[in-house]
Each structure stands twice: as structure tokens, then as C-alpha cells.
Amino acid sequence: MQNTWSGVFPAISTQFNSDESLNIDATCNMVEQLIDDGIHGIIALGTVGENYALSATEKLQLLKALKQAINGRVPLLTGVAEITTAAAITYVQEAEAIGVDGLMVLPGLVYHSDQQEAITHFSRVAKATQLPVMIYNNPVSYGVDLGLDSMEQLAEIENIVAIKESTTDTRRISELYSRFGNRFNIFCGVDDIALESLLLGCNGWISGLTNVFPRESVALYNYAQSKQIEAARELYRWFMPLLRLDTIPKLVQCIKLAEQIMGRGSETVRAPRLPLEGAEREQVETLMREALATRPKIQSLKVA
Template sequence: MNPLFCGVYAVAVTPFQKDGTFDYESAKKNLDWLIENGVQGVCILGATGEYQSISDEEHMEYVKEIVPYIKDRTSVIVGASRERPEDVVKLVKNIKACGAHAAMVLPSFYCHPAQDEIVEHYRYIEEQTEFPIVAYNNPGSAGIEIGQEAFRKILALPYTAIVKESSGTMQKLTEVLLDAPKEVSVFCGCDNLAYESFADGACGWISMLANVAPRQCVELYRSVCLEKDLEKGMQIYKEILPALNVLESFPKPVQALKYGLGKKGLNGGFVRRPRMELTGEEKSYVERAMQFEKLR
């Protein structure tokens, strides 16, 4: 485990105004609330933060505004996935200059790179930026899975600081945990495998649910990872599992979280195209299924 990176990182939503511009005031209030409620870190501009719906210029603008606002109060990871590694490098250099602590990067998507090309993607980015990188395995988003041998080579790169494992299989997480050197942290990336991942040895969680239930997410981490109290952790897990399952199965998880923030007196803002706002029927489902009244 890298001692600089452990615990619950809320992968924060990005509030937009109705006209599509950033709502910085709401973003800062949401982040203040997350920090006040004990999260160990924040991940901005992840998939939950709609990173693919903004331009490179907007990405850099948002990072320049938000990272300095929170970097001295909590650990900050910034999503920087793009198809072209040159674009990733440009974004990561800005992330580094603004004082964030790591950048999260998927393999190149859509082109379905071969395993040696995935390794080269990370090697090039780390060589060009000399900045801590989160190697992100998410076959559902990238369209390709990082294989064991490729992972071993990526784990050996000098700036690989964290692995976010989002394949959805415990076997893959165990494989990564067994291969990871002591200076690399392994994080859960599937919300409804958080308990199992902590019990297996993951030391962190990049969590969607932490947007609306930061205290319970942190309590789960502390119970299983720090206190080694699996029974206590399971009781907390049972409280939040319905909401975790919704976020991993409902096709509009970002909208669900933004709606849930309204229940907390906060503002998740609007989404950007191609996403659409929740219908009345969808809001009723999300409210019933996620059980917001039980989340804290």
C-alpha cells in the first residue's frame, strides 16, 4: 500500500448550469460537505464527473479552479482519460501544475489496443509527466481488460501509484493484489463489491455512493480495513447495499446521484448531453430503490 493513497475517495459529480457551463459555487459546496463528512480523498472528473462530456480546455479550466480549492484539505485524484496519450499528457501536466496528488487514466478506448500497447500507453504517460498515475482497469468503459502480464509491467513502472480495479470480478482484484508491490495501492472501483474488496485486501475505494452517503462509506472502510471488524462492516454494508446496487445497474447513475444531492440540501446541477435528466418515473424509482432516507 502507498500510505499517501488509502481510504474512501468520493468520485464527485460535476454540477452544470442549465446552459451547460460549470456551476463552481455548487461544486465547491458539495466538496466542502464531502470533506466535512470525513472522506479521505476526492476524485474529480471521473466518469461520474462526466469527463468525456467536456473539452480539453474545459477540463483544464475546471482543474485550475477546483484543485487549488481543496488540495490542502484532502487528497485529490483527477480523471484524465482520453483516446490519444498526447492529450492525456497535456491534461496530466495541468493537473500536476495545479497541485493535485494523482491522475486516473484508462487505457485508450474504442481502438481496442493490444496488451503491449496498453503497457506502452502507461509507460509513455508516466515518462512524459513524472506524476503519480492511477492505472484504471474498467473493461466496460475501455472495451479492453488489462491482462495479468500487462498489469505486472504497469505495476513496475515508477509512477504507478494506484490501481483502480473495476472489472467486477473478485478473481481479478485478488490477482492484482497478489502482484502489486508494496508501494502501490489497490482500490475498489465497483461500488457493490466494496465490502468484499476491503476484506480481500483493497486499501481504498473510489466511490460513487460517497457523493450522498460519505459517512457510511467511510465507516465501512474503517470497520473492515482498520478495525478488522467484518461483522460491523457487514451491518453497514447491508444499510447501503440497495443504493450501491442501483448505481451499478441503473443506466443513469450520474443523474441518480445529482438527484440524491438535492435530498441533502445540496445541488448536483444539470447533466450534459448526451445524458438526459431523470423523468418523473425514474425519480420515483431512484428514490424508492436507493432509500435516500437511510443514507448519511
């Protein structure tokens, strides 16, 4: 199965009303802005999208609306984050019927799988659909690391075409290319190692902070692709304090507060998550003030 995914794919937030009810229109409007800002694809219902907090019905309602709003302009992938393999299979088949362009599949949640259990989960889910599949490898969050030998087994399944690599160990990127060549499209899944990962050969970047600064994110990707190293380094240094927010437990609240400050969304999250308060809130607000005060003029820079 040929896969052409590349570029900057924001892992979008899911927008809620003040009473925590799902706000589909606001989510679609946010995606419209991101497309206007030049992003290359959309990941809905990932970690930042609070997948676990939506009912099955809400997830499908949102996917239908996003599919219609995007209208084929960029690929639409959905996160697959279910507790059981059977539930994941049901969900991917329903998502395929809606017409999404691909799947970003997580291990079964709650229970921490071992290697073979994770391989079995990914294999069964991938074989239950014709859609292209991205494996989300995040041992920090999900307790299992799909190493090279595991990926060797998954490489036998034709529609597993990509990896979201979130080990935080950039050496893994080179190891994957050395073992598999171009068998997989490899995406960086950790914001604060984005430039390093792109320079090591990642095809793209799945990002939370792109929701807040999409033009800067696309510029960073373009600089890396065109080997404009000095421009990339300068932009990355400006971006880094904010990119760090993607790596902490309250990343969803941090990103949604930053979106609200930029007028791109609401900070409302679903309980048990709560909006940031006190020192945590002040940290994000301070970082945003500093970032806006020193924000580079992307339009004046040469982007390939």
C-alpha cells in the same frame, strides 16, 4: 515513489447550472461538504464527473479552483480520459502544472485498445509526468482488461503506484497481491462489491454513491479496517440497493438525482445525457425514500 493513498475517495460529480454551463462554485462547495464529512481524497473528472463532456479549458479551470479550495487537506486526483495518447499527455502535463496530487488514467477512449496498445498508452502517459499514477482497469466499460501479465510490465514504471480495480471479479484482488505484494495500492472501483474488496485487502474505495452518503461510506471503510464485521455487514446491507446504481449505464444521472434529493448538488447533466424521467426516476426516488427512512445512526456506532 512512495504512495500513501488510502481510504474513501469519492468520484465527484461536476455541477452545472440549469443551462448546462459549468458551476465551479457549486462543485467546490460540494467538495467542502465531503471533506467535512471525513472523506480521504477527491477524484475529479472521472466518469461521474462527466469528463468527456467538458472542454479542455473547463477541465483546467475546474482543477485550479478545486486545488485552491482543497488547499492540501486531502489528495486531489484528476481523471485522464482522452481519445488519444498525445492528448492525454498534454492534459496530464497541464494538470501537473496546476498542482494536482495524482492522476487516475483511463485507456484511450472511443477506440477499444488491445492489451499491448493499452500498456503503451499507460506507459507513455506515466512517463510524461512526475505525478503518481493510478491505472483505471475497467474492462466492462472500456473493453480491455489489464491482466496480471500486463500489470507486470507497468510495474516497471516507478510512478505507476495504484490500481482502481473494476473488473467486478474480486478474485483479481487476491491475485494482484499474490503476484505483486504491496507494489501497488489497490482501490475498489465498483460500489456494490466494496466491502468484499476492502476485506480482501484493498487500500481504499473510489465511489460514486459516497457523494450522497459520505459519512456512511467512511464508516463502512473504518469498520472493514478495524474488523468490525457485524457492524460493516449491517451497514452494507442497508447501503446495497443504492450502491447498485453505480453499476448501470445511467449511473451519473442516478447519482446526481440522489445528490439533489439530499441537497448536496444538482441533477443537471450535459447532453446527450438527460435527467431521469418516468420509471427510472421513480426507482431512484423510491430507493432514496427507503434509505432515508431506515438510515442508520452512524454517530451512535463505534467507528475506529
